[in-house]
Amino acid sequence: MNAIEVKELNFWYGSFQALKDINANFKEKKITAIIGPSGCGKSTLLRVFNRMNDLIEGVTTRGEVIINGQNILNKDIDLVKLRRDVGMVFQRPNPFPLSIYENIVFGLKIHGLKDNLNEVVEKSLKAVFLWDNLKDRLHQSALSLSLEQKQRLCIARVLAVRPRILLMDEPCSALDPQATLRIEELMRELKNNYTIIIVTHNMQQAARISDEVGFMLLGELVEFGKTEEIFTRPKDKRTEDYISGRYG
Amino acid sequence: MKNPKITEKVAFFFLFLATLLIVVPVGLIVIIIIRKGLPAINWKFLTDIPREGMRQGGIFPAIVGTLYLVLGAISFALPIGLMSAIYLSEYAKDNFFSRLIKLAIVNLAGVPSVVYGLFGLALFVVFFKFGASILSGSLTLGIMILPIIITASREALESVPYHFREVSWSLGASKWQTIRYLVLPNAISGILTGIILGLGRAAGETAPILFTVAAFYLPQLPKSIFDQVMALPYHLYVISTQVPNVEEKLRYGTALVLLMIVLFMNLVAIIIRYKFRKKKKW
Numbered sequence: 001m002n003a004i005e006v007k008e009l010n011f012w013y014g015s016f017q018a019l020k021d022i023n024a025n026f027k028e029k030k031i032t033a034i035i036g037p038s039g040c041g042k043s044t045l046l047r048v049f050n051r052m053n054d055l056i057e058g059v060t061t062r063g064e065v066i067i068n069g070q071n072i073l074n075k076d077i078d079l080v081k082l083r084r085d086v087g088m089v090f091q092r093p094n095p096f097p098l099s100i101y102e103n104i105v106f107g108l109k110i111h112g113l114k115d116n117l118n119e120v121v122e123k124s125l126k127a128v129f130l131w132d133n134l135k136d137r138l139h140q141s142a143l144s145l146s147l148e149q150k151q152r153l154c155i156a157r158v159l160a161v162r163p164r165i166l167l168m169d170e171p172c173s174a175l176d177p178q179a180t181l182r183i184e185e186l187m188r189e190l191k192n193n194y195t196i197i198i199v200t201h202n203m204q205q206a207a208r209i210s211d212e213v214g215f216m217l218l219g220e221l222v223e224f225g226k227t228e229e230i231f232t233r234p235k236d237k238r239t240e241d242y243i244s245g246r247y248g
Numbered sequence: 249m250k251n252p253k254i255t256e257k258v259a260f261f262f263l264f265l266a267t268l269l270i271v272v273p274v275g276l277i278v279i280i281i282i283r284k285g286l287p288a289i290n291w292k293f294l295t296d297i298p299r300e301g302m303r304q305g306g307i308f309p310a311i312v313g314t315l316y317l318v319l320g321a322i323s324f325a326l327p328i329g330l331m332s333a334i335y336l337s338e339y340a341k342d343n344f345f346s347r348l349i350k351l352a353i354v355n356l357a358g359v360p361s362v363v364y365g366l367f368g369l370a371l372f373v374v375f376f377k378f379g380a381s382i383l384s385g386s387l388t389l390g391i392m393i394l395p396i397i398i399t400a401s402r403e404a405l406e407s408v409p410y411h412f413r414e415v416s417w418s419l420g421a422s423k424w425q426t427i428r429y430l431v432l433p434n435a436i437s438g439i440l441t442g443i444i445l446g447l448g449r450a451a452g453e454t455a456p457i458l459f460t461v462a463a464f465y466l467p468q469l470p471k472s473i474f475d476q477v478m479a480l481p482y483h484l485y486v487i488s489t490q491v492p493n494v495e496e497k498l499r500y501g502t503a504l505v506l507l508m509i510v511l512f513m514n515l516v517a518i519i520i521r522y523k524f525r526k527k528k529k530w
Binding site: 050055082088 | 417434
């Protein structure tokens with residue numbers, strides 16, 4: 001099953017074309033990594049999936065992105081529903097300057113859900129393995145947490161609104177190597193219930209955690225396929241050059 | 249001046265001197281006003297109407313008048329100022345027109361207050377036919393403090409980091425929900441700073457109320473917002489320059505009361521601000 005189908009996707013910032021004829025299928029309950037050098041369009045592609053690019057002025061999107069049988073690029077798509085369905089974890093661990101508890105219920109409050117808040121908080125924190133550590137200090141500021149805990153909290157904050165797809169934009173780039181490995185472990189856990197798409201600079205990370213990989217260069221999706229194939233037998237010369245470290 | 253240590257000491261000395269030059273006059277003003285004004289302060293002075301051609305009695309109508317005017321000005325300027333600050337910082341696109349508006353607002357803060365007085369006279373007193381009244385005076389003062397409130401609120405809103413908004417939007421929140429639940433709570437202490445500045449200015453200005461509301465001598469309390477009132481700054485001006493043989497302590501007593509009212513308002517705002525800061529958990 002495909003969680004996201006991308007057909008002939010083109011994207012412009014003003015007159016600059018950031019995505020060129022992207023075609024790809026992202027499989028359900030798998031981790032798909034998007035790799036490529038800086039400025040290749042991988043974050044832009046990720047932000048198409050929850051329409052975060054809408055917030056920038058002067059962008060144009062063409063093509064189709066099918067999620068849940070609907071083309072989410074349609075003007076009349078319900079953005080609130082889309083963003084509940086497609087959650088996003090950002091590069092910087094950025095909990096709100098609120099308590100741990102309030103951080104997790106923020107999304108629920110927005111959507112007018114007021115029942116079983118405690119239960120949701122517990123479930124979300126358990127899902128990111130923070131519950132045992134934090135259950136006695138839920139009402140302390142989230143800003144007192146370590147970077148890794150903050151990032152886990154940010155993931156819990158997304159999980160609380162019960163998305164099906166998780167977009168992760170370099171979620172480990174602010175973390176140290178040990179914390180990175182532990183977050184990767186968490187992602188493998190989450191894969192059982194969520195479709196994960198991760199943008200990463202770190203090729204080893206892509207190799208370690210992803211089931212499928214897309215390699216992007218200058219706005220093109222050069223190659224897309226099973227991780228072990230891309231890393232052992234890349235079909236395109238440019239992919240080979242990139243993963244063997246010749247640029248990027 | 250090759251020795252960096254000496255250079256640093258000289259620099260610190262001048263910086264300190266500059267600070268001292270500001271602190272000393274402020275301290276002197278407060279001390280002189282308290283020393284000369286305190287003997288006048290008693291229950292009668294605060295609660296009685298002026299008597300004997302303002303040479304005796306109290307300043308109660310002027311205190312009440314100033315409070316009315318300040319409350320009127322802030323209840324007009326705060327909602328409008330805050331709403332336009334939210335519009336300018338959160339909704340308006342960054343183009344020539346919006347930059348022009350922002351520049352105009354900043355410059356409006358520098359317009360002499362007597363110009364606001366004339367404007368209030370022409371618009372509220374004459375054109376809208378509110379007459380010289382609390383309504384005209386409050387609106388004039390309100391317009392005068394609008395730029396202060398807008399600028400401070402805008403800065404407070406813009407200091408809330410962009411990535412917080414991004415997270416909120418990505419969770420499915422609308423722009424308004426993001427403002428309501430995330431941006432405003434984090435900006436409130438900066439907004440209160442704007443209110444403090446605005447309150448102080450509204451309470452202390454004489455020129456804007458001169459033509460729009462202030463009564464020379466009116467030994468009674470207003471019955472509606474279409475009545476004139478006495479106000480402390482104007483009363484101070486009157487008993488200092490227009491009425492001969494007023495005791496010095498009455499003048500300084502009036503100044504002291506005005507100072508205390510402004511300080512008290514600031515204190516309230518500071519306490520509210522402190523409470524919000526503690527809740528904020530940065």
